[in-house]
Amino acid sequence: MRTAGGGGPATPVEVMVSPLGSAVPFRGLVSSFFVTVTLLAVLWALQVYNVATDDSLLPHGISPRDKGELPDILTAPFLHFGFGHLISNTVPVAVLGFLCATRGVSRFVGLTLVIVVVGGLGVWLTSPANSVTAGASILVFGYFGYLLVRGFLDRKLLDILIAFVVTGVYGWSMLMGVLPTADHVSWQGHLFGCVGGVAAAYIFRRRRDKPREADGGSRTVGAHRTTAAGPRPLSDELKDLGLL
DSSP: OTTTOSSSSOOOOOOOOOOOOGHHHHHHEEEEEEHHHHHHHHHHHHHHHHHTTTTTTGGGGTTTGGGGGGGGGGGGGGSSSSSHHHHHHHHHHHHHHHHHHTTTTHHHHHHHHHHHHHHHEEEEEESSSTOOOOOOOHHHHHHEEEEHHHHHHHHHHHHHHHHHHHHHHHHHHHHTTTOOSSTTHHOOOOOHHHHHHHHHHHHEEEEEEEEOTTSSEEEEETEEEEOOOOOOOOHHHHTTOOOO
């Protein structure tokens, strides 16, 4: 780097670091918290309105193979058949949604849209005739599928550890949920929601940098040094999330 007006050798330049720099990852966790709370607030507000208007929103659930109601695949995951149905989905949406949102709000919105579309289309195509499907379990299974493979696609050790923990906590119930083992439960929504989550993990995966030079080392470009992409230390990932 050269200083303006001089033609001599470059001189060191002091870099000022803001004391708030270390707080940026923490703000990421805070934004994850608020986006999850916002999602839950929407679910509860819609259910309150639905009850107050004698279930006026339930016709916007998914009616299979009815072309006129195809747009309802976008609304069905946010509607519920009573407060008991909503309560059963609230905790897993909160936990899994928060973990998904830690990689960025924009990515969270994008993956949620992918889950809604893939899960909804799967229900629309395969559910029994004369049925109506609604509920955030499409999102729950989608977030689970996303967390299950995200770390392996992004090669992030922390996300891989999260996948093992999530599997240990929710794995059995998720497995039973995608099987046709209970009446009046849309295993199709669970299955295709999970498929949508896996698809979202692939779509929003971290892109790889170019492979390193033939000599296997790094190269210097201008005043910056670039290195080949690879797994990051766990300590760095914990710092990204504000945990160190």
